[in-house]
Amino acid sequence: MQVGSNPNQPILVLKDVAIGYDSSDPLVKVPDLHVFPGEIIAIAGPSGIGKSTLLRTIAGLVSPISGTVEVCGITLPESPPRGHLGYVPQKLGLVRHASVRHNVYQGARAGTRIRKERRERSIRAIEEMKLTEKSREPIRRLSGGQQRRVATARTLAQRPKLILADEFLSELDEETLSSVLEAVTTYVRENNASLLVVEHDITRAKMMADKLLVIDDGRLNPFIKGTKALEVNI
């Protein structure tokens, strides 16, 4: 069965997971987290608390200290199906000397093996992020906000089932922020994909998410303290 086609089949499952770089002192503990198709979940919390490490663990870049991480039905450290996982790191991970077009094409390359479709996806994503005029410019010549739009376009061209985004709305002005947000949320809703986003700014996190989680005292908790539920509908 195709990932995301069943709304009751979670795209991401974390069970009794402890993450961090020191097994004797985990950064964050996640007892149970299920992310379903079409969901947008934000994780908020101050800097240095382990939000980015949590995303890196789900992306398969850091091994969990304990517990099970399942992405698109595949348990780590096995890789999820090619192109199913999109990742926008905090530092964006763009190829600075290459053009906007080249960077976006890397996402399309991961998403499909058909060359014609790769080109079409890249062009569409660049248009969506309003970067057509800059498509031949090298990344190093773009502003911080424009670079964030390129990273988002790369993920949209990939068309993944699960998007992991680390502070992907920072450095954007109000107008660009709403258009980027709209493009990403529309993609998630229309394609039954999921978005797990990390934000240090709780107001911005609330603005985009269906559910908001906070990392508090080394544990992933619902935003409203005192409730037993892990996830809270906003």
Next chain:
Amino acid sequence: MRVSIDSGILTKSFLFILILAFLVLNGMVSDWGRLTGGFGNLKNFFYQSLWPPDWSVLEPQVYPVCTARYPFEFTCSTAWIGVIETIKIAFVATVFGMALSFPLSLAAARNLSPGWLSFSSRFILSAFRSLPSLIWAIFFVILIGMGPLSGVLAMTVYTVGYLGKLWYEAIEGLNKTPLEAAQAMGLSQYETALGVVVPESANELISHSIFLFEYNFRSGTIIGIVGAGGIGYYIDLYLRFLQYDKVVAYLLIIFLVVLIIDFISIYARSFFTEDDDLKAPSWLEVIYGLGRAASNSSVLFRGRR
């Protein structure tokens, strides 16, 4: 354990090492008196045997008969023929060396390959690098006889060893975020190499490749001596006949070619620098820079490297 270094400690450490080097040298030299009069000898040698250079090396050879017309008769000269042959050998060896170094350097880079692959690739690169190109040239002259092919093979092997090491070090120095993004997206090693590693490290890859071309050109003068072709053959010939003024003319021509290669390197690398406010220099600027280099080489394209 990591130690933080300030400039004071650095200066003192360097002074200590410098004094140590002098002490070691003093232990090796038994008679410092041999230095006296050395400068006078050098001066005599320079003015009596080396200077002025004999530019007849740029005149056409008597045989074979030169068919080139004025003003291109110099293309029949030993200097021109030798330089062109050395450039050809260096070019072919560098290109073949690049083609072989690329997969080996990707395999040797620890941020791209598993430990066993990285180790075995480094082992091969070290083996190629452990012998200088002159020894490789002797080896290939014995194996397949004298001529440019021996030179090409010797330089190719050495280029692989040297360029492979420079490249894998450049690749290991890459920012890890683009590689991680590629890995998370599910791109294969091959796609990551072509889509991320090459453009991201283009500055270093180009710089090192042109450096190796320059190195191969310069070492072409050495390996020619053992019969591997190029300008070295003529240098060796005139050294045997003690015609040092002609040798100096060849060396100045080599110096000029090396300078030109360096400016080509500056031009090629300028497309991949971080300086966003500066445009790539035009060829005119590069040539103008070559003229300025004679007066003040340090100000050339300041900040572009």
